[in-house]
Amino acid sequence: METLELMPTRIRITSILKKAIFSGEIKSGDELSLTDVAGKLGVSRTPVREAFQTLASEGLITLRMNKGAIVNRIDEKFIKDIFEMRALMESEAAAKAAINGMETDGLLKRLYELQKNLPSVDTATYEALNSDVHMSIWKAADNAKLQNYLMELWNGPSTGHSIPETKVHYEKSTEEHILILNYIKDGNVEGARAEMRHHIMRSQENVLRALVS
Numbered sequence: 001m002e003t004l005e006l007m008p009t010r011i012r013i014t015s016i017l018k019k020a021i022f023s024g025e026i027k028s029g030d031e032l033s034l035t036d037v038a039g040k041l042g043v044s045r046t047p048v049r050e051a052f053q054t055l056a057s058e059g060l061i062t063l064r065m066n067k068g069a070i071v072n073r074i075d076e077k078f079i080k081d082i083f084e085m086r087a088l089m090e091s092e093a094a095a096k097a098a099i100n101g102m103e104t105d106g107l108l109k110r111l112y113e114l115q116k117n118l119p120s121v122d123t124a125t126y127e128a129l130n131s132d133v134h135m136s137i138w139k140a141a142d143n144a145k146l147q148n149y150l151m152e153l154w155n156g157p158s159t160g161h162s163i164p165e166t167k168v169h170y171e172k173s174t175e176e177h178i179l180i181l182n183y184i185k186d187g188n189v190e191g192a193r194a195e196m197r198h199h200i201m202r203s204q205e206n207v208l209r210a211l212v213s
Contacts, residue, residue: 007131011151013041013051018155021060022079022207026071032061033068054152058082076208083204086153087197090134093141093150094180094196098189102140104181107133111178118171126170130157133177137184137196158203169206173199 007015017037020026038048052069055061059078061069110129114121134154138147157169176199183191 007135007151007154009043009047010050010054011154013037013043013047014054014152015154015156016041017051017055018060019157021071021074022155022158023210028071028073030071031068032071036068074211076211079204079207079211082153082155083200083207086150087200087204089146089150089153090137090200091193091197093138093143093146094184094192095189096142097137097140098184098187098192100140100142101187102137102184104185107136108178108181108185111174111181115174115178118167118174121170123166127157130173130177133181137180140184158206165206172202176202 017026017032026032032052034045034048034052038045041048052061052063056063056069059072060074061071063069107129111133114126114129134150138150141147157166157173176195180192180195180199183195
């Protein structure tokens with residue numbers, strides 16, 4: 001039977017902020033306030049502070065004493081470096097999940113159901129399933145270090161600015177998730193590895209398009 005783990009609050013907040021920065025919703029030079037972010041997300045300042053520290057360690061923001069943070073300039077090389085690491089590690093996680101015989105039926109059932117209802121699927125529903133798919137694969141790889149590294153790199157769905165772009169990403173991403181999980185289910189190690197890499201690199205292109213638009 002599948003078991004799912006929730007991402008720690010600081011990781012979820014970090015991924016929300018990364019997504020906003022990568023998509024251009026939050027721009028270079030913008031100020032981020034601990035109090036404002038905590039209020040918008042309905043959480044305490046503590047996990048937001050921890051998320052700020054993670055973002056600062058990755059070079060995404062610069063912390064300001066008692067004044068929150070400033071968003072740094074993010075260039076194409078920065079994005080490519082992050083997604084190169086995700087592609088390397090997540091493709092290997094998918095391969096290990098195939099070797100280890102990961103249980104996929106529950107996730108596939110949810111994905112097929114979501115696929116049938118994509119035009120009306122809300123962001124929260126999609127993002128929850130997206131997170132469950134990736135985290136389940138990381139866990140099935142059975143390597144705590146690998147799982148921790150991937151959690152730190154997580155940025156959530158890699159969508160562009162507009163609603164049409166987001167819907168297209170949901171559709172393609174769901175198709176890719178189904179392919180990945182079926183390769184894993186069949187024990188097809190190379191198929192799982194290659195499709196996960198394709199999935200991550202397509203996400204990179206979404207982010208790069210958002211960066212220059």
